[in-house]
Amino acid sequence: MRYQSTNEQNEKLSVTIYNDHFGLVKEERQIHSNVPCEEVQYLDVAKKIETDSIMISGVHVLELNYDFDLVSKAKLLEKYLDETIYIYDKKTKEKLPLRLLSVNDGIIGERIDSKEIIINPEGELVLPSLPAGLIAKPALLWKVPKASLNQKIKVSYLTKGISWDANYVLNLKDKEFEFTGWVAINNQSGTMYENAELKLIAGEVNRIKEITPLYDNNRIYNDEMVVYSSEPSFEEKSFADQHMYTLNRPVTIKDEQEKQINFLNITGGKYRRIYEVDRYSDKPEIKIEIDNNKENNLEIPLPKGIVKVYQADSDDLLEFIGEDEIPHTAKKQPLTLTLGKAFDIVCESKETNRYEEENLEFVEYHYYFNNQKEETVTIKVDHSIHDRGWEMVEASHDYEKTTSNNVLFNVEVKPDEVAAVSFKYVIDRTIYIKNRN
Structure with missing residues (x-):
């Protein structure tokens, strides 16, 4: 018998996202079956899972498969080649049986009754059942020793398609600045992470090679963006020569979604505006220098990201005056931003x-x-x-x-x-x- 486990059984879910477009997913689920089972179908995993990274505890797995032959119109029709399908006419309420001959350039079928060949028949396609081997969403399939189930299992794996970046907004006033930081999370991994503990790793983690995803769905990007404009809610600490940022509340990250979360709000800091030239300059570059120390309300590590800079004009309206990218910046290491060329x-x-x-x-x-x-x-x-x-x-x-x-x-x-x-x-x-x- 096969037992199915879904994300509804999650007792704990945490996601750690790295700078290099991958993440570590960790789940704890309670599984229960009074009927002896020899297979466990573990559902709701990321489509871009790295199968060589899977770790399982709580159940003895004899064999592990990743099933990713998902349902689609093309795959359904390919499975029914040389089989009987039906064309449903909504007006007459009748079904016309056809033997499916080809799906390469439209649908070509042979009428069961008259043996006539019909090309691209009008009406709804009706298939008798879901062909064996096709599934609605990707799943891990484990072969386990046949027994009843009543235990907590822990599963972790790496997945491609999920990333985070930091971005900043710097508002320059006469002598002080306001500095706001946001975490932008982009989830294209093929699954949703609901009420997950979120951690972000800032730093360069070595990967041996680029892993080609076993399944690459046609990605549909949307414009949905969820923005939280709250006080900073990440706890930062050093971890394994990197820096880890932990969100102090659970978060839901939908598939095909970009989410922004506030992590930094600094006010009352001082800055310097200087102009820099070298032997090849015809116009000085405009530079903003900020000391990353306690006296300047900072002294914090800052993840790499783009800083957009604004300043109020004579009408007291904010105007965009330039942007620059900062690297991973350790605390006490100053920030220097290049905004453009000086006109005057x-x-x-x-x-x-x-x-x-x-x-x-x-x-x-x-x-x-x-x-x-x-x-x-x-x-x-x-x-x-x-x-x-x-x-x-x-x-x-x-x-x-x-x-x-x-x-x-x-x-x-x-x-x-x-x-x-x-x-x-x-x-x-x-x-x-x-x-x-």
Whole structure:
């Protein structure tokens, strides 16, 4: 006898979703049958289940099959080739029996009574029964030792087709910001997760290879989006060199659904607006810098995601001013967002002189800025030096040597002011020749 287990028997369901479009499903079900059973049909599993990931406890499984030959019009008709089907006429209430000959290019049948061939008959197709082997939804089929059942079973498996991403909204005010974070969950795995415990893993988990789904239904995307606009409801903690976010309430995730859940609300933080140039810039890039510390109401790990940035205009209406993507960001690691190019700041850079003295080569470089804005701006000059064995000789402003090939200047430029940064460095050609040899 075959016993059927459905998700209505779930006593506990939890879903852990990873960044790389897969999830771990864990279920606990109570199964009960007074009649001895030798097969258990475990229903309501994901269509994109990875069958080599299944773990079962609570019952001794001798053999496991994944049945995914689902009912469809094409498959039903293919099963009835050379069999009798019926065409139902709604007007006459009569059924015309046909022997099904082909379904490749429309329906071709042979009348049972006259042996005439009929192509694409009009009327409703009626099939006597569901052919063996076809099922309405995918299922795991276990062969078990024949016995009555009355136990709790635990089943877990990985599935493709479910993913999560973080997205953020940053509202810039005069000196402070409001920062909101959302978790966007996209479920295309082929099943619904009802009243599930939800965990999200932020980080890169190694997968050996891309697994081709055993069954890939034609996915129908809809525009349904469920949005929760509540206070943050995730608990964050470190886990196995990743970060885990656990929702503090059960959640239902429908198949073919995108759901957004709020996980971050920060107000009163401070930010810096700077402008950055390098030797190839004609316009400075607009940058927003945010310290990820307690003094700024943060000091939290942030999952990677896109940050959309808004600012109020003179009519006090919010306008979109740019977006950027942040990587997985550890707590205390600052955030830097690039929003676009500055319109009212003109910059120019050029090498103004290069000359040699014995084995030394001297290079002079200048950056020029014209600030046409109505406020003072800070411009960060990130200059790269490709020559080996160089040393700074003189500079008009303080600088920081950030790498062996880069120096960084921070320059304040007042409104309607033209400012310049100049510096000279020397290259020891003897070091360069030794390195080449």
